[in-house]
Amino acid sequence: MLTISSLSKSFAGQLALDRVDLEVQQGEVHALVGQNGSGKSTLIKVLAGYHQPDDGASATMHDAPLELGSAVAAHAAGIRFVHQDLGLVLELSGIENLMLGRSYPVGLGGRIRWSAAREQAQALVERAGLTIDVRRPVGELGLADRTGLAIARALPDASLGSALVVLDEPTAALPNTDVERLFETVRHLREAGNSILIVSHHLEEIFEISDRITVLRDGKKVATTDAASADADSLVRMMVGHDLVVSGGRTAGQRDEADVVLDLADVAGGTVHGVTAQVRKGEVLGVAGLTGSGREELAAIVTGRLPRTGVVRVAGTEIVAGSPSAGLKAGLALVPGERARYGIFSNFNVRENLTLGSLGRHTFKGRLARRSEAREVQEYISSMGVVTRGPEAPITSLSGGNQQKVLVARALRLDPAVLVLDDPTAGIDVKARDQVHTIVEAAVDGGMSVLLASTDSGELARLSDRVLVLRQGRVVRELVRGADLSAAAIDQAQVAAPLLELPSELRPAAP
Amino acid sequence: MLRNSQPQTVAGEADVVSTPAGTRPASAASPRQPLSLILGRYSAVFLWIGFLILFGILKPDIFLTVSTFRLTFGEGVVTAVLALAFLVPLAAGTYDLSVGALMGLSLCLINWFSLNTDLPIAVVCLIAVAVCCASGVLSGVLVVRFRVNSLIATLGVSQVLSAVTLKISDNRQVIGKFDGTFEKMGSSNVLGVPVVVALLLVLAVVVWAVLEHTPVGRHLFAVGGNPEAARLAGLPTSKLVYGSFVASAGIAALAGIVYSMRVGAYSAEAGPGLLFPALAAVFFGASQFSGRPNVWGTLVAYFALAFGIKGLQLAFGPGTFWIQPLFQGAALLIAVALASRQITQTRKSRRAQAAQATAA
Structure with missing residues (x-):
């Protein structure tokens, strides 16, 4: 579905991405992992058109050339983003947030038909498997519901055909049950023929949800591997470049019960x-x-x-x-x-x-x-x-x-x-x-x-x-x-x- | 530049926060600053030099003279003091639009008291400062306690102060009876520099030292950058906002005192009319040097423009009275536009650098 080849990006002469290749297939959940500073976020931001790539990169989407570093081109090609900070306007209601970037149903004289807009918003929310009151200001929702709402908003109209949804750290602040709910949405999207590119630090989650995994380290691609054939230890080794010392928990010291x-x-x-x-x-x-x-x-x-x-x-x-x-x-x-x-x-x-x-x-x-x-x-x-x-x-x-x-x-x-x-x-x-x-x-x-x-x-x-x-x-x-x-x-x-x-x-x- | 002082009101801040690896222009420490950025940071200095050269060539006999310099600096002192008054709360992310009206009130009080009482001039000045500071407390109450947006609160206070001033002056000129020394101070020089200019310099050094070299200054900028984080870090945010309003009102009162030294009489135009030039200087100045509101940027920006205006007036005669607002307005717009462009310019130049690095 999406191929990127030889993508480099530098800031102040420092390479954040070094000739990275990436291929996301139709109907797969593709995980992008790596430590902070490994270039994951930069890659996503180039794809989103927030950063311009350095010369020499090329990309295709649905076998058609895709201009990297252009938000308009990415959107037209059916690539949608849910960033870590979600990009919701907390003061606005769920309806208004969902309708940002969509056209409102209007009545006579350009008046917004709020009941129709609400139905439309409700349908979007349901597609993402959520039950929230879209009339409430988003700021009143909890973090889990906000994430869901941001994904619901990102979903492209079904008429556009299959899409690529990019989720940047979607589970960072979510407790486990909410993560499970989020993954139901992700699986649902995959079954509908869409692809999902997911960035996460939580390895267990990556193994649970993804079909293939691409590992970045220091701006370079280390490997792309099938999730089924990888294990956590080898993945961590690829991410950090050496064995990670995992502390087995603090030894409990002497504590004064009265103090x-x-x-x-x-x-x-x-x-x-x-x-x-x-x-x-x-x-x-x-x-x-x-x-x-x-x-x-x-x-x-x-x-x-x-x-x-x-x-x-x-x-x-x-x-x-x-x-x-x-x-x-x-x-x-x-x-x-x-x-x-x-x-x-x-x-x-x-x-x-x-x-x-x-x-x-x-x-x-x-x-x-x-x-x-x-x-x-x-x-x-x-x-x-x-x-x-x-x-x-x-x-x-x-x-x-x-x-x-x-x-x-x-x-x-x-x-x-x-x-x-x-x-x-x-x-x-x-x-x-x-x-x-x-x-x-x-x-x-x-x-x-x-x-x-x-x-x-x-x-x-x-x-x-x-x-x-x-x-x-x-x-x-x-x-x-x-x-x-x-x-x-x-x-x-x-x-x-x-x-x-x-x-x-x-x-x-x-x- | 506004971005630095009022992140919560300017769209795009979130993007800046989440931007990785040094795409931010304010990195004064970076050795890799592109030339255009350095030019932008010192544009007011270059502008000033440019005006001196231009009008020095056009009118060498009258422009490049000690008296023209004394005149231009002397005329600009009042507005420059007013600009410093506006600068202090702006560092804390708060606008004080009442500084013009405060200066008018201060001037009116000084003249009224010296006309109608026998109080010594020093006491009269103290009364003016005290009354203005009280108004600063009022602005603080509105903004801190009642959570009124500072623009609206001080705009309202400004109108109330104008009403008070009109009532005291009975909408007429008030010409105080000053003893000779006070007015003499306004027109004499020390070491070849007009006394009022020396006063401005002393004030500027004090404000600069407080803003840049004391914990209070650091705390003001912290409140300006992220008020909620400042409160969580234990800073007395309310006191800082109160303090900045009182300081601003006190400095505005000083502007009134300096004006009465130089000109003497109160008239309704003095004060509010100087608000815009003062604001323009602060905002233009905030795009200079450190890239946040700062004393020397403000003063350089103001006097660069003042010299340009003076040069034009000398070169093209008295018909050019309209040039002043045009100049100040245009300079403000260009400065702010340049400051916004710095981000994209930095990105472009870094891309170019990176391309070179990969090619090498």
């Missing part, structure tokens, strides 16, 4: 309906849960981005609700989820991003000493293995995983008593993920406590001493290291946890 550093008492707000938990010194408390369980909002509620009720105490000090700075003063630091939105200052360079929040140690008589600041930042760059040109490089020139390391460094240099991590490795590659985990483990060994909310069961199993499983905004299970804590157990507990007996005030009133 509670973070104390949550009946904390509620948003989708969280009342969580009580304690984190002791040097302990990692994991929080798991499906989308909508409260897991995605807990970190924001505890650290003050979102309002809450209940009591949060850090080392005995009660924290005012809704005030991140009060939390920070008491030693509660956060690495926020949704990096670009809540963490990164795109107008700042690496140095300015890393040191924000605590400039005091570089301020002499009121004056900020940039040189001493840059020295400290350089130390973090070296010790954390941040891949960047240096402290003065724009933060946006770093890959997602390296931006994340900068945010972890920003939080750690505050020397917090408790570090709250909100899905810290979503959408970053295996190597960077491993590095982030190692950094966190080192800090915990130094006596720091961690509250880790994550969609990544492997991550929870590796780092946590205990994992709380949330459902309907409440803790329904607690898994403890040594007894029943494993990635599989977390997955199972999230799905299989019993529905709660609703408290009387939430029950429908008796007639």
Whole structure:
């Protein structure tokens, strides 16, 4: 269906793609894997027309020549994209989002026939196997539904014939049941004769969904292999170029049972309906849960981005609700989820991003000493293995995983008593993920406590001493290291946890 | 340039954020900057030099004289101070359109008090600054507490201030009775430089030092870049916005003081009429040097244009009064357009470089 040959792309003289060939057949799910910086995203962006390829590349789609680097040509050839950031307009309703790029059914005088538009939108959503209210603003939907909506929007009209749908990291922030739903959609599309090019870091998912796999490393194609004949180990070897050392989980240290550093008492707000938990010194408390369980909002509620009720105490000090700075003063630091939105200052360079929040140690008589600041930042760059040109490089020139390391460094240099991590490795590659985990483990060994909310069961199993499983905004299970804590157990507990007996005030009133 | 200060309002920011490997133009540290980008970053400097050469050739006897320089700098001081007033909140991603009206109010108060009371001029100036700062607090309340968009809030405040000024002045010129020293300061020189220009320089150095070399400045730019992330990083975002409005109002009051030194009397046109030239200088200046709102870019941009206008007036006579808004408007548009083009230019030149690299 699609063939690309000898595609190169360079930024500032640095090759991001080096003569890459790719072939996607009709009716197959083709996975594109590789670490961050391997060139996956660049390849997708060239295909989407966002970047221009270097000279020498050629491509065909349905055996007709395809102009690379042209959004119009890609669209006309039936190539559709769902990017990691989904590209939805959160303020608009599902209907309006779905109709972007489509023409509205209009009545007299150009008036939009909203009922017809709604039916059309509903049909699109159903094609993707979703049940959501298309009238609601997209911003009110959870991440899983947003992803589904973005795919529904990308689906080309059936009349166009078979299409190629490109999914860039579609499962990055999705819990497992939602991933399964997404894959049903993908299989459905494949059965209709379409091809799917999927980019993902989750190898299990890749094996589950894809027919063939292309591996990129350092901008070069390593191999294209049948999914059936490959195994995870060989794939990881191809991706990283050497055997990956997988830590078998932290060894639980001596913990003082009395030394509670973070104390949550009946904390509620948003989708969280009342969580009580304690984190002791040097302990990692994991929080798991499906989308909508409260897991995605807990970190924001505890650290003050979102309002809450209940009591949060850090080392005995009660924290005012809704005030991140009060939390920070008491030693509660956060690495926020949704990096670009809540963490990164795109107008700042690496140095300015890393040191924000605590400039005091570089301020002499009121004056900020940039040189001493840059020295400290350089130390973090070296010790954390941040891949960047240096402290003065724009933060946006770093890959997602390296931006994340900068945010972890920003939080750690505050020397917090408790570090709250909100899905810290979503959408970053295996190597960077491993590095982030190692950094966190080192800090915990130094006596720091961690509250880790994550969609990544492997991550929870590796780092946590205990994992709380949330459902309907409440803790329904607690898994403890040594007894029943494993990635599989977390997955199972999230799905299989019993529905709660609703408290009387939430029950429908008796007639 | 606006991109840097107000990402949330400008489409395309998301693209910039997700762009990999250095397609961003603001990489002042990159050794591989294309020539066109460097030219763009210093376009105001080149423009200034160009005007000096052009009118130096056309009118060497009157243009390239100490008195013309003193005059042009002296005339521009008030607007330049006003531009610095607008610059401070802009660093925090906030617009303060009330700076023109604040300057008018300050000027009116100084003249009214010196006409109707026997207070020493220093006290009168302090009163003007205090009243303006109070208005800055009001803008802060509207923007921070009531979450009114800063453009709308300060536009409204600006009209209210105009009403207050009209009431005090009774819609007439107010000519204060200043003691000699005050007006003398407006027309005398120190070390060959007009006192008012020296005052501007001192103010500029202070604003520059605060914005670029203190934690407060860093925090202001952080709020301008990503307010929610700034709050999560523990910055006192509300205080910073309040502070920037108060600072801006205080500097606008200084513009009124400088104007009364130079000209003296209050008239209704002073103040609001200078708002646009000040804004144009800040926005033009934000495309210069660091690529975000900055003090020296603002001043260079303003005086480059001022010298161009002065040259045209000297070369073509008094009939060219219309040239000033044309010049400032055109320069603003061209500067912003160039700043937007930098992204595509960077991409193109990098592609060319890469092609060379592969060929080699």
